[in-house]
Amino acid sequence: MGSQLAGLTWHCMVCGDERPDEAISVYHLPIPGMEDQFPGTRTNVRYCNDRPNCTARAVHYNDPEEQAERRRIADQQRMAATKREERKSLWHRLFGPSR
Numbered sequence: 001m002g003s004q005l006a007g008l009t010w011h012c013m014v015c016g017d018e019r020p021d022e023a024i025s026v027y028h029l030p031i032p033g034m035e036d037q038f039p040g041t042r043t044n045v046r047y048c049n050d051r052p053n054c055t056a057r058a059v060h061y062n063d064p065e066e067q068a069e070r071r072r073i074a075d076q077q078r079m080a081a082t083k084r085e086e087r088k089s090l091w092h093r094l095f096g097p098s099r
Protein backbone atom coordinates (compact mmCIF):
# COMPACT_ATOMS: atom_id res chain seq x y z
CA MET A 1 0.00 0.00 0.00
CA GLY A 2 1.60 3.29 -1.10
CA SER A 3 1.55 6.50 0.85
CA GLN A 4 -0.68 9.28 -0.45
CA LEU A 5 2.41 11.45 -0.62
CA ALA A 6 4.23 9.07 -2.94
CA GLY A 7 4.84 10.71 -6.29
CA LEU A 8 4.26 14.17 -4.90
CA THR A 9 6.68 16.69 -6.41
CA TRP A 10 7.53 20.34 -5.80
CA HIS A 11 9.35 22.98 -7.77
CA CYS A 12 12.48 24.25 -6.11
CA MET A 13 12.16 28.04 -6.00
CA VAL A 14 15.91 28.45 -6.39
CA CYS A 15 16.86 26.23 -9.33
CA GLY A 16 13.32 25.73 -10.65
CA ASP A 17 13.66 21.96 -10.93
CA GLU A 18 10.77 19.68 -10.10
CA ARG A 19 11.86 17.42 -7.26
CA PRO A 20 10.33 14.60 -5.23
CA ASP A 21 8.79 15.59 -1.91
CA GLU A 22 11.66 14.20 0.17
CA ALA A 23 14.25 16.30 -1.68
CA ILE A 24 12.40 19.57 -0.98
CA SER A 25 12.49 21.49 2.29
CA VAL A 26 10.88 24.82 3.20
CA TYR A 27 12.45 27.90 4.75
CA HIS A 28 10.15 30.44 6.38
CA LEU A 29 11.88 33.71 5.63
CA PRO A 30 10.90 37.10 7.01
CA ILE A 31 10.04 39.57 4.24
CA PRO A 32 12.17 42.72 4.41
CA GLY A 33 10.07 45.81 5.09
CA MET A 34 6.96 43.77 5.84
CA GLU A 35 7.79 42.87 9.42
CA ASP A 36 6.70 46.27 10.80
CA GLN A 37 3.32 46.35 9.12
CA PHE A 38 2.59 42.64 9.06
CA PRO A 39 4.52 40.90 11.81
CA GLY A 40 4.97 37.21 11.20
CA THR A 41 4.69 37.56 7.45
CA ARG A 42 6.97 34.98 5.88
CA THR A 43 7.98 33.84 2.45
CA ASN A 44 7.83 30.06 2.20
CA VAL A 45 10.86 29.17 0.14
CA ARG A 46 10.95 25.64 -1.20
CA TYR A 47 14.46 24.46 -1.99
CA CYS A 48 16.41 21.27 -2.74
CA ASN A 49 17.75 20.03 0.60
CA ASP A 50 20.26 17.80 -1.22
CA ARG A 51 21.81 20.56 -3.34
CA PRO A 52 24.20 22.84 -1.42
CA ASN A 53 23.72 25.64 -3.95
CA CYS A 54 19.93 25.67 -3.49
CA THR A 55 20.21 25.39 0.29
CA ALA A 56 22.67 28.29 0.40
CA ARG A 57 20.65 30.55 -1.91
CA ALA A 58 17.27 29.79 -0.30
CA VAL A 59 18.41 31.59 2.86
CA HIS A 60 19.05 34.70 0.76
CA TYR A 61 15.85 34.41 -1.25
CA ASN A 62 14.58 37.82 -0.10
CA ASP A 63 17.91 39.62 -0.37
CA PRO A 64 17.92 42.42 -2.94
CA GLU A 65 21.00 40.92 -4.60
CA GLU A 66 19.36 37.52 -4.89
CA GLN A 67 16.14 39.07 -6.23
CA ALA A 68 18.16 41.07 -8.76
CA GLU A 69 19.96 37.89 -9.81
CA ARG A 70 16.63 36.08 -10.30
CA ARG A 71 15.31 39.03 -12.33
CA ARG A 72 18.47 39.02 -14.42
CA ILE A 73 18.07 35.31 -15.18
CA ALA A 74 14.35 35.75 -15.93
CA ASP A 75 15.17 38.66 -18.27
CA GLN A 76 17.75 36.55 -20.07
CA GLN A 77 15.25 33.72 -20.49
CA ARG A 78 12.61 36.16 -21.75
CA MET A 79 15.06 37.71 -24.19
CA ALA A 80 16.14 34.29 -25.45
CA ALA A 81 12.47 33.36 -25.93
CA THR A 82 11.81 36.62 -27.81
CA LYS A 83 14.82 36.00 -30.05
CA ARG A 84 13.57 32.48 -30.77
CA GLU A 85 10.17 33.90 -31.73
CA GLU A 86 11.78 36.54 -33.95
CA ARG A 87 13.91 33.95 -35.71
CA LYS A 88 10.85 31.78 -36.21
CA SER A 89 8.75 34.57 -37.69
CA LEU A 90 11.67 35.68 -39.87
CA TRP A 91 12.06 32.14 -41.10
CA HIS A 92 8.36 32.02 -41.89
CA ARG A 93 8.56 35.31 -43.79
CA LEU A 94 11.51 34.12 -45.84
CA PHE A 95 10.74 30.46 -46.35
CA GLY A 96 7.20 29.94 -45.17
CA PRO A 97 4.25 29.37 -47.50
CA SER A 98 3.24 32.59 -49.21
CA ARG A 99 -0.12 33.97 -48.30
Ligand SMILES: [Zn+2]
Nearest residue numbers: 012015048054
Ligand atom coordinates in the same frame (compact mmCIF):
# COMPACT_ATOMS: atom_id res chain seq x y z
ZN1 LIG B 1 16.92 23.46 -6.30
